Amino acid sequence: MSKKNSQTIPARVLLGPGPSMIAPRVLEALAAPTIGHLDPYLLELYAEEQALLQQVFQTGNEWTFSISGTGTAGMETVLVNLIEPGDFVLCAVKGYFGERLAEIATRCGAAVDRIWRPWGETFTVEEFEYALTCHKYKLVTLVHTETSTGAVQGNIREIADVAHKHDALLVLDTVTSLGGVTVDIDAWGIDAAYAASQKCLSVPPGLSPLTIGERARQVIEKRTRPVHSFYLDLNQYASYWNGAHGYHHTASSNLHYAMREGLRMLLEEGLENCFSRHKSNAEALWAGLEVLGFPPLIPEFYRSPVLTTPRIPVELEEARIRARLLNEYNIEIAGGFGDLRGKVWRIGLMGHSSRLENVTILLDALKKLIRG
Amino acid sequence: MSKKNSQTIPARVLLGPGPSMIAPRVLEALAAPTIGHLDPYLLELYAEEQALLQQVFQTGNEWTFSISGTGTAGMETVLVNLIEPGDFVLCAVKGYFGERLAEIATRCGAAVDRIWRPWGETFTVEEFEYALTCHKYKLVTLVHTETSTGAVQGNIREIADVAHKHDALLVLDTVTSLGGVTVDIDAWGIDAAYAASQKCLSVPPGLSPLTIGERARQVIEKRTRPVHSFYLDLNQYASYWNGAHGYHHTASSNLHYAMREGLRMLLEEGLENCFSRHKSNAEALWAGLEVLGFPPLIPEFYRSPVLTTPRIPVELEEARIRARLLNEYNIEIAGGFGDLRGKVWRIGLMGHSSRLENVTILLDALKKLIRG
Secondary structure, eight states: OOHHHHHSSOOOOOOOSSSOOHHHHHHHHHTTTOOOTTTTTHHHHHHHHHHHHHHHHHHSSSEEEEESHHHHHHHHHHHHHHHEETTTEEEEEHHHHHHHHHHHHHHTEEEEEEEOOTTOOHHHHHHHHHHHHHHHOOOEEEEETTTTTTOOOOOOHHHHHHHHHTTTTEEOOOTTTTTTOOHHHHHHHEEEEOTTTSSOOOOOOOOOEEEEOOOHHHHHHSSSSSSSSTTOOOHHHHHHHHOOOOOOOOOHHHHHHHHHHHHHHHHHHHHHHHHHHHHHHHHHHHHHHHHHHHOOOOGGGOOOOOEEEEBBTTTTTTHHHHHHHHHOOOOOEEEEOGTTTBBBBEEEEEEGGOOOOOOOHHHHHHHHHHOO | OOOHHHHHHHEEEEEESEEEEEEEEHHHTTSSSSOOOTTTHHHHHHHHHHHHHHHHTTTTOOOOEEEEHHHHHHHHHHHHHOOOOOOEEEEEEESSHHHHHHHHHHHOOOOOEEEEOOOTOOOEEEEEEEHHHOOOOOEEEESSTTTTEEEEEOHHHHHHHHHHHOOOOEEEEEEBBBBBBBHHHHTTTSSSOOOTTTTTTTOOOSEEEEEEEHHHHHHHHSSSSSSSTTTTHHHHHHHHHTTTTOOSSSSOOOHHHHHHHHHHHHHHHHHHHOOOOOOOHHHHHHHHHHTTTTTTOOOOGBBBBBBOBBBTTSOHHHHHHHHHHHHHHOOHHHHHHEEGGTTBBBEEEEEEGGHHHHHHHHHHHHHHHOOO
């Protein structure tokens, strides 16, 4: 029966916007025997996982841990804890996930204003300065790497400085950044950030690492109303992780085994080596895509090395080619959506998926399919 | 390194209130290669998982699936989708988890009334009838097996009838019931129920199976305000699972492999056989505990066969014995908490943990420790 299982699950080459491929070592860690959520061994593991996450986020924040949900749960956790109904929130929207932050902030009861850039562009520092001068906001939300476009926002430290000058917190989405490009929480002055297990960390989906700075913690401590969500209540999470280890929910020991192992692998390679690997494999992909007639949409200056969005000619039946890639070559890439539907593909080279052989396999398959 | 991993994670005999032990076949399924959240193979797996869950919940509800979080996430999902701020909710509280439902309903903005029984007791149908006659409620919350006490609420169908007579929905917590004792959603007339992967289903923690009936779906469809939570929004979940399969969040393929395998195992054994196994192993445990001087707190009439709460003599240093069980025998059991702190242990025989050899191992170790 178990044979049937592993035989029927297809061995995909995962080159979409996540999940990425999982190293055998991490899958093996995942399948170790389950232990209890209050087992002293698991609590020790949390301490190690926290220290590893602090290195990856480059932060000393005590509130640095993985919550029991996906990246969207991490996004919601940060917002639902920081926002009280009636708060003013400024959301910088330059793609799908920027808008998702605005949607969640609205559901939290915030009065949301947006600054916009067309999908595929990024913001200048002046755009934040102007918006924050016009109105007082409690917090500003910003996506570092926009997974819907492949654009990386620059000048994060300057944007954080502007937010702080105007007494606003900066919340940074690092879902498609963490582990693939520099994320420097303390040096940049980020107040709260979250990520996801299944992108550049190459850990199975189900956990969302996040980090909360001192200013943000104080905002949470000064709340006058309880957090809307019990499940995502950070005081309860922190108490379970860092504090008295009281029961809050039954965290998944198996997912944490995998997270620890994935973080160990990343730090054994070294952050800078890992970023260089992502960069050089992306460059090989970009060169190959240009040759095939799919130039990247995003200018190199702010193009993500972990998620590439090649333009596709209008005459190409792009959905058919993606289906053939999956069915005939076992390769997953993703289509564009929203403003970029039908106009780009989204090709991820994240974590364990970022290998030169995967670039070769993909380019080779694409070449055959567009000429076939 | 992977060797180091499996060597350092202790092989516990899990006899607490969950997680339970995971069958090798399920752990092997868990570690199959990760695939994407929109992979056609995963969507097929969802269809199979749904059909299996419908058999286990004994329901034809189309909205039957596993959400990406633990049992507490399932609890919150049901409440946050059914409740709008200002709604009147009646919570039946006879232990910790009944009170947790009241806490979450309050955070959802409900006006919450409670009916109470002391920890370890259950309700009569008349108590619901009286409360529902005094005031009009949108929904009633009830815990089937209270994990803090080991008491199983009877007369669920009659309580559902009373709720419906008064135009209220009945929400049933089946976290510590599903897969261990009869849960008959459609015959009982339950409007919404949720469970957890890591108890009698013996699947690693991280998923919460739930089921939503037609009446409850209509209530969700008639909402005038968006659900507070984006992550736990059931319309979005259902659309991802059953509908157009639009992107909502990156569900964990690995956890779903394990869930499907655990459900397959359960149904290969057969629900009735599985319930009988839980019952007979529990009876062996109860007999052994009586001999050792630890009579179960809960009368046999409504005592759970999956979670036993033996009384412990006041002179016993119970925490020390639990620590020695864990450190010297690798056996996890749990202490009482809340009103039962220091007065009972909580011993689970759930799913793959419900084996006669585990009863023997535990009783033998206890005998040595209390005499040592």
